[in-house]
Amino acid sequence: MSLELLQTQDPHAYDDVVRQLPITSALQGWGYGEARRELGQVPTRYLIRRAGRTVGALQLIRKRLVPGLNLLYAPRGPVLEDLSLLPDLAAALRTVARPTDTLVRIEPPFARTPELIPEHLGPWRRSEAEQPEHTITVNLTKPEPELLANLHSMARRNVKAANKFGVEVVTGGEELFEEFWTIFTATNERAKLGAFPKTYYQTMLSQGAAYGGDAYLVLARHQGRALAGGFFLAMGAVTNYLYGGSVKDDRPGEDGAERKDVKAPTAFYWGAMLDAKARGYRAFDFWGIPRKLDAEKHSFGVYRMKENFGGEKVWFPGYDLPLSPVSPLIVRGLRWRKTQNNLRKRGSAEDVL
Incomplete structure (x- = not known):
C-alpha cells in the first residue's frame, strides 16, 4: 500500500509524532530544523501516512549545492514505525521533490551488525552518511x-x-x-x-x-x-x-x-x-x-x-535516492568538497570520524 507525505506547519503535532514512534531521532525534531535554518538551509516537515493512519514523520532539509541544484537531507531520519516502510517512501518523495532537487539522503539505524547492512533498500542505494555513521x-x-x-x-x-x-x-x-x-x-x-x-x-x-x-x-x-x-x-x-x-x-x-x-x-x-x-x-x-x-x-x-x-x-548508514541524471556527479562533488574542507581546516583529507 502506497505512502503519502502530508506537509505540516504545526510544530507541536509534528514533534508529537517524532517523539512517540520507535524509529526516531532528535535530529528529526522541529527545533533541529530551525537551527539548520541559521545555516541558510530550509526545513520542510511531513507526516507520513498510509491508509489514513500516520506511520512516520520526515524532516527534509533542502541544502543548496550550486545555483539550480539542491540536496534533500533527512538527518538521522526518517521517523518510522517500521524500517520495512523505507522502500515505499521513495515513490512518495518523488511526488514532493522539486525539479531542482537532485537526490534525497537518509540515515536509518542498524544495530550491532555492520556486515549485514544492505547495499540496497528497494530504490535506495548505500552512500556516505553526513552525521557520524558509528x-x-x-x-x-x-x-x-x-x-x-x-x-x-x-x-x-x-x-x-x-x-x-x-x-x-x-x-x-x-x-x-x-x-x-x-x-x-x-x-x-x-x-x-x-x-x-x-x-x-x-x-x-x-x-x-x-x-x-x-x-x-x-x-x-x-x-x-x-x-x-x-x-x-x-x-x-x-x-x-x-x-x-x-x-x-x-x-x-x-x-x-x-x-x-x-x-x-x-x-x-x-x-x-x-x-x-x-x-x-x-x-x-x-x-x-x-x-x-x-x-x-x-x-x-x-x-x-x-x-x-x-x-x-549502532550504525546509521547513509542511503541515497537519485532524483536526477546528475546525481552521481553530485555525490562525487560532495565528497570532493568534504575532502577539501578537511584539508583546509585540519591538514588531512580524512574525515574526523
Whole structure:
C-alpha cells in the first residue's frame, strides 16, 4: 500500500509524532530544523501516512549545492514505525521533490551488525552518511549500580577520583551557554575540528525544547571553573551528546605547582548519564566514534573514552535516492568538497570520524 507525505506547519503535532514512534531521532525534531535554518538551509516537515493512519514523520532539509541544484537531507531520519516502510517512501518523495532537487539522503539505524547492512533498500542505494555513521549507546534503564559496574575499571576509578577531588556536575540551559562555548571552541581549535556559527547552537538550545523535544547543557566544574561539558538534544526515549569537549585547568595550584588532573571529562560523562536517567531517558547516545581506529588521531582518544562507559555500537548508514541524471556527479562533488574542507581546516583529507 502506497505512502503519502502530508506537509505540516504545526510544530507541536509534528514533534508529537517524532517523539512517540520507535524509529526516531532528535535530529528529526522541529527545533533541529530551525537551527539548520541559521545555516541558510530550509526545513520542510511531513507526516507520513498510509491508509489514513500516520506511520512516520520526515524532516527534509533542502541544502543548496550550486545555483539550480539542491540536496534533500533527512538527518538521522526518517521517523518510522517500521524500517520495512523505507522502500515505499521513495515513490512518495518523488511526488514532493522539486525539479531542482537532485537526490534525497537518509540515515536509518542498524544495530550491532555492520556486515549485514544492505547495499540496497528497494530504490535506495548505500552512500556516505553526513552525521557520524558509528556511535555507542548505553541502556539507561539499568539500575545505577549496574551502570557503574559496566564501566571500564579505569573509568570507575576516575569517577571515584573526581568525586574525591570535588568535581561538580551541573545541568541547565542558556545560563550555562557561555561556559559551554568556551570549552567547545577551545576543543575545536585544539583538535582542528571546526564549528558552525554561534547562533546555530543558541537556536538549537532554545528551539530544541520548544515543541516537544529537549535541549540542555551539562558541565563538570572544579572550584568554580568548567573543565568539561556538552550539548544534548533529546527526543522520545533517547538523549544525544552532540557537541562538547574539555579544557586543561591552567590555574596555578598550591605554591604555584601544576594542578592535579581531577578527571573532569569522566565526571562529565558519568554525570550526564545519571542526569539523563533522572530525566527519564532510556538510552544515551555518545554520538560519533571513528570508522577507522588510529592511535595518532584525536578521535582515537575520544573513542576510548566513550567505549569506557559500556554500551553497544549502532550504525546509521547513509542511503541515497537519485532524483536526477546528475546525481552521481553530485555525490562525487560532495565528497570532493568534504575532502577539501578537511584539508583546509585540519591538514588531512580524512574525515574526523
